[in-house]
Amino acid sequence: MSAQDQQEAVLETEAVQVEPPHLYKVLLLNDDYTPMDFVIHVLQRFFAMNREHATEIMLKVHCEGRGVCGLFSRDVAATKVEQVSDFARRHQHPLACVMEKN
Ligand code: TYC
Secondary structure, three states: OOHHHHHHHHHHHHOOOOOOOOEEEEEEEOOOOOOHHHHHHHHHHHHOOOHHHHHHHHHHHHHHOEEEEEEEEHHHHHHHHHHHHHHHHHOOOOOEEEEEEO
């Protein structure tokens, strides 16, 4: 194979299109029992929000029933859901965290 053929072969391989990975929303659901301060703490601890943004999202969930905490790859979203659910359970709060294909 000539040097030119080799270069063409490489260019053909690079032209193959790949689909972008699907993203997933991680959401918190409202309930009547979890304290507002606990939800704000969760948003700061697991989603790296400052207190102002965390308060905004908590109030959205409280008023509208659900709210988006972030958009992640499937594995990262699943880990967030597990970490938040474990943390809430350990503190004996019914806070629900779910993921949804974007
Ligand atoms: N509704 C709760 C209360 O009044 C607060 C709350 C907000 C609970 C968001 C869950 O995901 C939630 N204490």
